[in-house]
Amino acid sequence: MNQDARIEQLETRLAFQDDTIEQLHREITAQGAELAKLKTQLTLMGSKLKEIQGGQIASQSEETPPPHY
Numbered sequence: 001m002n003q004d005a006r007i008e009q010l011e012t013r014l015a016f017q018d019d020t021i022e023q024l025h026r027e028i029t030a031q032g033a034e035l036a037k038l039k040t041q042l043t044l045m046g047s048k049l050k051e052i053q054g055g056q057i058a059s060q061s062e063e064t065p066p067p068h069y
Helices: 003-056
Strands: none
């Protein structure tokens, strides 16, 4: 294999690697945005759950023991 063919092969591999890196970058960016959205939703759901529980569930000290005690 001559030097020109080797250089061409390396350039081809580099182009494929650049494309793969760009695809991975786009995917990671999209996943980061999705993760941020899910974290926000989870925080909101946690807050709503605390509101619901606070109004409907008695505190541990106010609860009567289960019948088997």
